Amino acid sequence: MSDKTPFFERIAPLCTSMRWTEWAGYHAVSSFDNCHEVEYHAIRQGAGVLDVTPLFKYEVTGPDSGRFLSFVMTRNIAKLKVGRVVYTCWCDEAGKLVDDGTVTRLSECHYRVTSADPSFSWLVQLTRGFDVQIEESTSELGALAIQGPRSRDIVADILDEDVTKLRYFGAMAARCSGVDVHVTRTGYTGDLGYELWIPRAHALEVWDALMAAGTPHGLLPVGLNALDMVRIEAGYVLNGVEYNSARHCVIPEQKTTPYEMNLGWTVQLKRDYFVGQEALRREKTQGSARQLVGLVLDWGELESLYAAWDLPPAIPSAAWRCSVPIYAMNSSQQVGYATSGTWSPILKQNLAMALLDAPHTKLGTQVRMEVTVEHERKTVTATVTKRPWYDPPHRST
Secondary structure (H helix, E strand, C coil): CCECCCCHHHHHHHCCCCEEEEECCEEEEEECCCCCHHHHHHHHHCCEEEECCCCEEEEEECCCHHHHHHHHECCCHHHCCCCEEEEEEEECCCCCEEEEEEEEEEECCEEEEEECCCCHHHHHCCCCCCCCEEEECCCCEEEEEEECCCHHHHHHHHCCCCHHHCCCCEEEEEEECCEEEEEECCCCCCCCEEEEEEEHHHHHHHHHHHHHHHHHHCCEECCHHHHHHHHHHCCCCCECCCECCCCCCCCHHHCCCCCCCCCHHHCCCCCCCCCCHHHHHHHHHHCCCEEEEEEEECHHHHHHHHHCCCCCCCCCCCCECCCEEEEECCCCCEEEEEEEEEEECCCCEEEEEEEEEHHHCCCCCEEEEEEEECCEEEEEEEEEECCCCCCCHHHCC
16 A cells, blocks of 8 residues: 655545645645646746655765775765755666665765665665665655746745855755745756755644745646656656666666766766776677667658648647657668657657667657557657757756
């Protein structure tokens, strides 16, 4: 049976659609109303609040905490300054992705790790030789993501600290309605945003203060359907969709590396040994056999396929997550597969992310992506384009 987040008492009455799903063992909302598009536009044009409590959270403390996390992660976490957050990933000895997430340095010897997959046992088994302690805080902390161009104004109204000076990927301690919270300028939407990390016992107090302050700014609660759309527009990968954790893969072909996921920028090779370093160094030298890319589908071709049936184009309003074959431009040879995609209302483009063989990953390369029209399998041209597709200046300024 799924558990309830500390905000469930407030969220449940707002979910008039009754569209619930399960996220990491918790009840989570897919969309609050029957249509999720208003929630999407709240994030892109105003502000939305998401209950992200189900993220796995770990408190890493002790004299060797920074050195330990540098050993586990692909980035040199020991160099992270207090009050800063970094996005990173971690691998097995073969350099295959185990998970990705954030690391926040809360104090000299206290870091907080977030992950999509349960990572406690993975972290603990690597602690031998390090003076470090790891405690899971997932159920002890509520977490809210306030995202969108109006998010700064809302968060500033409820905190007693000047959050307007918090830099991108910064962290700070603050108080909200007398409650001690941590604030990070982070999110999974590709927009301006903040995340509040709140003691479970005081979660509802912070929620009430947030919703009261957000009303003049049009703040809306947001579900996972809208989140999936904006994270694709931002080009963010998702564990279990773009890649699978190496711990859960049945065959080697199901495993991927940071370089294949286009996350090579998170890999810092020139430093002391870390898990997977040698394998990643070889891959860096030899090159990757495949890579995750962004695709924009040709809308005119899609229209033509439907026009042959006297139909308008039919595309899902929500993001999709399924494997879709992709072929070479002038051949029946399959060269990869799409992992997820969405119609972008703000960009007016049909987007997809895809894992393609290396010869087809150069920007501007055209491939053929499979679509089904009236039960018949067809293909449309898709062009490899740069990600993120949506990257507003206010996100990081």
